[in-house]
Amino acid sequence: MALHVDDLRVHYRTLRGDVRALDGVSFAVADGEIMGVVGESGCGKSTLGKSLVRLDNRMKQVGGSVTLDGEPLPIGDDRAMNRFRFKSVSVIPQYAMSALNPTRKIGRLVADLLAAHGISYSATRPELLRRLALVDLPETVLDNYPIELSGGMKQRVVLVLSTLCDPALLVADEVTSALDVSTQQAVARTLVEFRDRGYVRSMLVVTHDISLVYQIADTIMVMYAGRLAEKAPSDVVVTEPLHPYTQLLIGALPEVGARFSDRKLTGIPGRPPGLRNPPPGCRFRARCPLAFDKCAEQPPFVEVAKDHRVACWKAGS
Amino acid sequence: MLALEGVWKNYRLGAFGTRELTAVRDVSLRVGPGEVVSLIGQSGSGKTTIGRMVLGLAAPTRGRITFDGVPVAGLRGRALRRYHRQVQGVFQDPFSTFNPVFKADRVFALVRDGFFRSVPAARWRQRVEAALEGVRLEPADVLDKYPHQLSGGQLQRMLIARALLLDIRLLVADEIISMLDASTRIDVLNLLGELKATGLGVLFVTHDLALGTYISDQTVILRAGEVVEAGPTEAIFTNPQHEYTRDLLAAVPHLHRRWDEPVK
Numbered sequence: 001m002a003l004h005v006d007d008l009r010v011h012y013r014t015l016r017g018d019v020r021a022l023d024g025v026s027f028a029v030a031d032g033e034i035m036g037v038v039g040e041s042g043c044g045k046s047t048l049g050k051s052l053v054r055l056d057n058r059m060k061q062v063g064g065s066v067t068l069d070g071e072p073l074p075i076g077d078d079r080a081m082n083r084f085r086f087k088s089v090s091v092i093p094q095y096a097m098s099a100l101n102p103t104r105k106i107g108r109l110v111a112d113l114l115a116a117h118g119i120s121y122s123a124t125r126p127e128l129l130r131r132l133a134l135v136d137l138p139e140t141v142l143d144n145y146p147i148e149l150s151g152g153m154k155q156r157v158v159l160v161l162s163t164l165c166d167p168a169l170l171v172a173d174e175v176t177s178a179l180d181v182s183t184q185q186a187v188a189r190t191l192v193e194f195r196d197r198g199y200v201r202s203m204l205v206v207t208h209d210i211s212l213v214y215q216i217a218d219t220i221m222v223m224y225a226g227r228l229a230e231k232a233p234s235d236v237v238v239t240e241p242l243h244p245y246t247q248l249l250i251g252a253l254p255e256v257g258a259r260f261s262d263r264k265l266t267g268i269p270g271r272p273p274g275l276r277n278p279p280p281g282c283r284f285r286a287r288c289p290l291a292f293d294k295c296a297e298q299p300p301f302v303e304v305a306k307d308h309r310v311a312c313w314k315a316g317s
Numbered sequence: 318m319l320a321l322e323g324v325w326k327n328y329r330l331g332a333f334g335t336r337e338l339t340a341v342r343d344v345s346l347r348v349g350p351g352e353v354v355s356l357i358g359q360s361g362s363g364k365t366t367i368g369r370m371v372l373g374l375a376a377p378t379r380g381r382i383t384f385d386g387v388p389v390a391g392l393r394g395r396a397l398r399r400y401h402r403q404v405q406g407v408f409q410d411p412f413s414t415f416n417p418v419f420k421a422d423r424v425f426a427l428v429r430d431g432f433f434r435s436v437p438a439a440r441w442r443q444r445v446e447a448a449l450e451g452v453r454l455e456p457a458d459v460l461d462k463y464p465h466q467l468s469g470g471q472l473q474r475m476l477i478a479r480a481l482l483l484d485i486r487l488l489v490a491d492e493i494i495s496m497l498d499a500s501t502r503i504d505v506l507n508l509l510g511e512l513k514a515t516g517l518g519v520l521f522v523t524h525d526l527a528l529g530t531y532i533s534d535q536t537v538i539l540r541a542g543e544v545v546e547a548g549p550t551e552a553i554f555t556n557p558q559h560e561y562t563r564d565l566l567a568a569v570p571h572l573h574r575r576w577d578e579p580v581k
Contacts, residue, residue, distance in 0.1 A: 040499070040500060041498055151360070180359035180360055180524060181359070181524070181526065181565060181568040182359070182568040184568070184570075185568040185576065188570075189576075208498065208499065209570070210499070211527075211570040211571060211572045214570065214572060215570045215575055238572055238573060249499055249500060250572065252499050252500050252502070253499055253527075253572060254503065254527050254528055254531040255571060255572060255573075256526050256527045256530055256554060256566065256569055256571065258527070258530065259531060259532075260507070260510040260531050261510075264507060264510075265503045265506075265507070265531075266503065266507075267500050267501055267502065267503040267507075268500035268501075271468050271501075
């Protein structure tokens, strides 16, 4: 098992109290697995991705532990994480297009980045060029400024850079959201290819787009209000979801060809609870059509079928 | 109602405007009452430029845009104001449309200042509440609140309500649901579908093919400013003629079918 996350709790410190963005999240990602993390905005999916790489100064780890290949990952300690960042855990940030320094040529940026981690640029250059070629970028991009590249090209440059040291875990945060459909497809396929070639061992793909992540992920994990709602192989999540939130979310997606006049889709009424003082019990209770008395207790995240875990009292009973 | 005939738009670029960029070339389309026309294209295809020209925010370089037979580009002063009572736009990011310093319901007050100064306050309040109910919002939930206290879906619906106050006949919806969560997205789309039944024409600008098909009657596919394919939505999605449309449709991620699997 590559990554183990056990009861992770990460809070944001604000003047009006802690926002519990991650409130007890436990899961594991196997070697070679691509796991999709989906949910609405504010459900904690980006916080999860970020906390595995770098907690910024508003975030604090309140509890839980993370283990990568049997070694504990000191995510609460910014300094101690330096040893792991880029080499064993790497990230493609949400705004990868602005992750590149606009005043540096790409080649210079790579050289600086490698030097900061004590790696020789000249020794890595042939491999860098091989990988650039793999994503259809010519050698000349190294002499370009970021502004000279299109959004999709920048995204691919960042992808190659983040995986240059063959990290054990790559966190891809909304990497395709700002792209056009055809570029989106190309970038998503590259993620899979990098996994297949072993450039990245396992991957956490954080996105709000279930249909996209379904294309590439082996497992999908659905988050709601700082907790896990459901986790299962991607086919199972899409065809037989058990958590009412997953069911409603999938029911709300218009497919190409779905028509208002033929069949009206419905959204989910209400909005997620605030995470500063989340209500006790199941957090989806207020919006859930199946809610009953027992939902005042927090449902455990249990395995109801093989590899299928759900946090709902109604599921599997 | 709205007609574009051979519309071109060039932008001057570079120092002293030495280079020229053609954002829209020779686009013709029509939107009738109660009709939803989707304008689908990737970034840089000129779809937003077309929306801006329809709203009178930019003038076409060549060609004509007419609303009820009257050219839009030449409207000034009172005539332009009358036009904006009938044609309004809602844009992509609800959070940047609102001024975070003021309460969100200020958008309604601005409409009153601009168009309906003679309406008494009490009657105006009734009209605002009726418009909010028209977009499925509880007036008590959204009035007297700051933008950050409301969700993206609520803000976007408030903007539609603002447009409805003006008894509009055409709405230019420029990527209005791209920033919303899946669970609220469909509510805004359903709302447009219901407004369409009351006779509102909608120019629905989007890059998302799945969202484009859901409510639209006619679809126009754009590439680099040119119309690649146009026609009834059903026909374009079931039987695309142009290779570009086919590629675009093939790249859309579906929920029950992977990219490499054959069509069932």
